[in-house]
Amino acid sequence: MVAVEIDRALAAALAESMSADDVQVVTGDILAQDFPGLIAAAPGPPTTNARLVGNIPYNLSAPILRALVDTQRQAGCFIDATLMLQREVADRIVGRPGSRDYGPLAILVQVAADVERVLALPPGAFRPPPKVRSAVVRLTFRPSPVPIRHPALFDRLVRSLFTQRRKTVLNAVGPITRAVSQLPPRALLERAGLAPDRRPATLELAELARLSEALAGPEPVLE
Secondary structure, rough: OEEEEEHHHHHHHHOOOOOOOEEEEEEEOHHHOOOOHHOOOOOOOOOEEEEEEEOOHHHHHHHHHHHHHHHHHOOOEEEEEEEEEHHHHHHHOOOEEEOOOOOOHHHHHHHHHEEEEEEEOOOOHHHOOOOOOEEEEEEOOOOOOOOOOOHHHHHHHHHHHHHOOOOOOHHHHHHHHHHHHHOOOOHHHHOOOOOOOOOOOHHOOOHHHHHHHHHHOOOOOOO
């Protein structure tokens, strides 16, 4: 087991209460950690079945999730992650197409993992009670269910579309199309097989992948 804690006093207390043979306590920011390196240096025999469990700082949920998914894409070092989050963030992670919670965070995570809400926690479950509600979600990692040749372009496309989620896809796709493609937006949508009057929040993962593929075109894309 490797425990990462940014608070020096808490990390020291944790280290004192644990056996050095079983637990390695790392004092530091989780966003500054090399996940594969931590796993390789963990006490005990080498493992290819690492599991991540965390109570995530609520104001850093999105950056931590992005770092986790990026690491998983590159190294494939986790089988799953069980995370406590602010309930509104959990809603965004499990959001489905057509819902108000569906957006870049749901798409980012669902490309890499099957997601389920494990439980919800009221403020009264903690002492002292926080001002927000909490939830626990489990991410079971797996390969992407759709082919994505250019992950960086796909992520850029998704972020661009959802900054204009109230517009039609035809209008929302305009800025990124003009930036990276020679095709006009309507021709791009025709290539992807998407109706121009759709809204970004209605697009399924497979449809977003087709749009990203059409945007990339036949030639390699500089990401």
